[in-house]
Amino acid sequence: MTHSREALIRIKDLHKSYYDGEAELPVLQGVDFMVRPSEMLAIVGASGVGKSTLLHILGALDRPTAGTVFYEEQDIFTFPDKALARFRNEHIGFVFQFHHLLPEFTALENVAMSAILGGVTQQSSVHPHTDKAKEIASCYDTRSVYTRAQELLAYVGLSERQEHYPSQLSGGERQRVAIARALMNQPQVVLADEPTGNLDSRSSEAVLELLWLMNAQAGQTFVIVTHNKELAERADRTVHLVDGKISTAGKW
Amino acid sequence: MKFEWFVASRYLRSRRKQSFISLISIISIGGVALGVATVILAIAVLNGVEHGLKERFLANEAHVVLMLHGSDFFGGYTQRIAQIEALDEVVAASPVVYSQVAVFPEHSKRIQDVIHIKGIEPAKEDIVTGFSRFVAGSVDFQNSPLIAKAERLSDNTVTGGIVLGARLADRLGIVKGDILRLVVELQEHPINPDTFIPDLSNFVVIGLYESELAVYDNSFGFIHIAAAQKLYNRANRVNAIFVRLRDAEVAPQAAPRITDTVQFSVLEGLPIARTWMEVHAPLFAALRLEKTLTVVIEALIILVAAFNIASTLIMTVMEKTRDVGTFRTLGASRGSIMGIFMIQGSVIGILGTLLGTGLGLTLCWLLSSNSLRPSPWWALIVAMPVLLQVLIALRRITPRPGGFKMALWLFWLVSIGFGLYCFVKPISLVELGLSQIYQMNQLPIKVNWFFVGFINALSFLICWLATLYPAWQAANLNPVEALQHE
Numbered sequence A: 001m002t003h004s005r006e007a008l009i010r011i012k013d014l015h016k017s018y019y020d021g022e023a024e025l026p027v028l029q030g031v032d033f034m035v036r037p038s039e040m041l042a043i044v045g046a047s048g049v050g051k052s053t054l055l056h057i058l059g060a061l062d063r064p065t066a067g068t069v070f071y072e073e074q075d076i077f078t079f080p081d082k083a084l085a086r087f088r089n090e091h092i093g094f095v096f097q098f099h100h101l102l103p104e105f106t107a108l109e110n111v112a113m114s115a116i117l118g119g120v121t122q123q124s125s126v127h128p129h130t131d132k133a134k135e136i137a138s139c140y141d142t143r144s145v146y147t148r149a150q151e152l153l154a155y156v157g158l159s160e161r162q163e164h165y166p167s168q169l170s171g172g173e174r175q176r177v178a179i180a181r182a183l184m185n186q187p188q189v190v191l192a193d194e195p196t197g198n199l200d201s202r203s204s205e206a207v208l209e210l211l212w213l214m215n216a217q218a219g220q221t222f223v224i225v226t227h228n229k230e231l232a233e234r235a236d237r238t239v240h241l242v243d244g245k246i247s248t249a250g251k252w
Numbered sequence B: 001m002k003f004e005w006f007v008a009s010r011y012l013r014s015r016r017k018q019s020f021i022s023l024i025s026i027i028s029i030g031g032v033a034l035g036v037a038t039v040i041l042a043i044a045v046l047n048g049v050e051h052g053l054k055e056r057f058l059a060n061e062a063h064v065v066l067m068l069h070g071s072d073f074f075g076g077y078t079q080r081i082a083q084i085e086a087l088d089e090v091v092a093a094s095p096v097v098y099s100q101v102a103v104f105p106e107h108s109k110r111i112q113d114v115i116h117i118k119g120i121e122p123a124k125e126d127i128v129t130g131f132s133r134f135v136a137g138s139v140d141f142q143n144s145p146l147i148a149k150a151e152r153l154s155d156n157t158v159t160g161g162i163v164l165g166a167r168l169a170d171r172l173g174i175v176k177g178d179i180l181r182l183v184v185e186l187q188e189h190p191i192n193p194d195t196f197i198p199d200l201s202n203f204v205v206i207g208l209y210e211s212e213l214a215v216y217d218n219s220f221g222f223i224h225i226a227a228a229q230k231l232y233n234r235a236n237r238v239n240a241i242f243v244r245l246r247d248a249e250v251a252p253q254a255a256p257r258i259t260d261t262v263q264f265s266v267l268e269g270l271p272i273a274r275t276w277m278e279v280h281a282p283l284f285a286a287l288r289l290e291k292t293l294t295v296v297i298e299a300l301i302i303l304v305a306a307f308n309i310a311s312t313l314i315m316t317v318m319e320k321t322r323d324v325g326t327f328r329t330l331g332a333s334r335g336s337i338m339g340i341f342m343i344q345g346s347v348i349g350i351l352g353t354l355l356g357t358g359l360g361l362t363l364c365w366l367l368s369s370n371s372l373r374p375s376p377w378w379a380l381i382v383a384m385p386v387l388l389q390v391l392i393a394l395r396r397i398t399p400r401p402g403g404f405k406m407a408l409w410l411f412w413l414v415s416i417g418f419g420l421y422c423f424v425k426p427i428s429l430v431e432l433g434l435s436q437i438y439q440m441n442q443l444p445i446k447v448n449w450f451f452v453g454f455i456n457a458l459s460f461l462i463c464w465l466a467t468l469y470p471a472w473q474a475a476n477l478n479p480v481e482a483l484q485h486e
């Protein structure tokens, strides 16, 4: 796998504290690292050290107390809400430990949702490459949206389950739908928080296969928070989070 | 395809497991619908009553009545009438001798009633109050064949003919051709000064007056103006002039112009012109108050329905918190999230408003068409959906989704409509006393389209405002916390 040296995401001196009244609970205390394009990056660390917190900030779902995150040199926390939402829609895919599928929509609709959503915020693209904006726009008519969603479901091996609701799927199947959903808008980076944490070893193996396949075929960047040793070892790079900072020890 | 619509419509239907939300949306829709339907119906009835009353008043009555203070007689009325009729807004004016007398039928020994007597010039009176339209029989006060016939059969001399209110005649037990005796004055007894003898005049009933205003039918008699002048020994004098205007609504402006025109001398007295509105002012004031109160109460009902929508939405937002988190990760902006819930609430508001308008107008139509009369059998129709619902609750019947359920709701709607109809129809007629006093045998209905539009707009506005807070709440959920919501 070839990596360019320049960073896709640059995390600079990130601090995050939770406050409970007067009491401050520092979680992240100066996190610095970068994510390179098309790499598989694993984030490991003890439970409660702040991995999920870090990932949420990377996806701009939460704001840091101090420090910032640059995507291709753009500070995402300076975006107004609408632009940020659009940025998330176009460039970031999420996979969580709990699938977070929408219970009232079919598997197909769940996968297609982010493209349907993209149709709304189309006007204010913040992406520098207008090609990409056009490309996304082109797939915003209903037919091609569902065609792509069907392809993705086929890709994760769930062609037969398009019309099923999440409650009718097994845990592993739900997670595969969630992965298909994360890839719908061809995001540059997929942020995954313990994607296999809730699965047995066989399902978890299938899910991992899928992630690597995606990385190999589409060159998507993955940032994966995990407790899974095997996954961490397969990753191109592993970042250790210790006491709110990136530990220099470990595979770098 | 719009994302917000896509999601909102799915949440409204919510046919999957949390189906209680869709039940709640139906209840919310029903609340709005009932509020809108009742306000449309209530105002239509009140408008109908007002309109019906006006129509009846204007059909039987002069628009302006000119009298002197104390009902004094005055002369020169032909000339004064000509002056009044020269005014632009006046159609015609008629001279009237207006008084009250005691009456009894020829073969009775006791005074049975005190009635109003109107001495009129029939041709003029026809133009001003449409007099002869309401008379069954003759209006020829002097030459009706009934007069000659009655004179032959009776020992008493007959002064002329009288047209009597139909109900008054019933009460007195007399029919056309009978003689009615009028007690005009009491004269001192020539021998015994402590007693009086009545000055009696005999009139033959030549016609019966039946209008839509009970007050005339119950207590009025009409005689020729000349006969009335003779009764009171006031040749060429009258005590009232009745005026008909081109437009009844301008009566308040026309009245002072009329008093200015006729010019009574100080000796004659002070003229007063009373408009038909002044005569019935208390009634119209009461109706207006009732209308205002109705609108206020109904606005409160719609407000309650709006709170219902707000609570439905707050519950939906609570239920969908995780979904909101998910939508945010997929890239929904705050505005989009707000949009989902506002659409959901607005759809409830629009559906409720439209349904209520439909229901209200249907009821108005049913009530005014008079083709359907409530009967106890209707209770069966109302009981049917209740029974069905009980059976469903007891699981004796399993409703298939879709058509059956829709049919059931439609059934409910029709039943509620029927129920309201059965309830409103008999009560209102009796309550308003319309059937007795104003001869309204059917509930008067007048739909004011402007008001229907207004209430639609108001209802929708209230519902829309009710969506703001819950939607704003959803939009401002912290995405991370929303995702972790249990």
Ligand SMILES: Nc1ncnc2c1ncn2[C@@H]1O[C@H](COP(=O)(O)OP(=O)(O)OP(=O)(O)O)[C@@H](O)[C@H]1O
Pocket: A018, A019, A025, A027, A045, A046, A047, A048, A049, A050, A051, A052, A053, A054
């Ligand atoms: N909303 C919050 N308010 C207060 N404290 C919080 C909040 N969210 C997380 N924390 C705390 O921050 C710390 C980091 O939490 P985080 O979920 O990031 O840990 P983690 O590394 O993902 O752990 P795990 O591996 O168990 O998922 C924990 O001590 C947690 O209790």
Ligand SMILES: [Mg+2]
Pocket: A051, A052, A053, A193
């Ligand atoms: Mg975690």
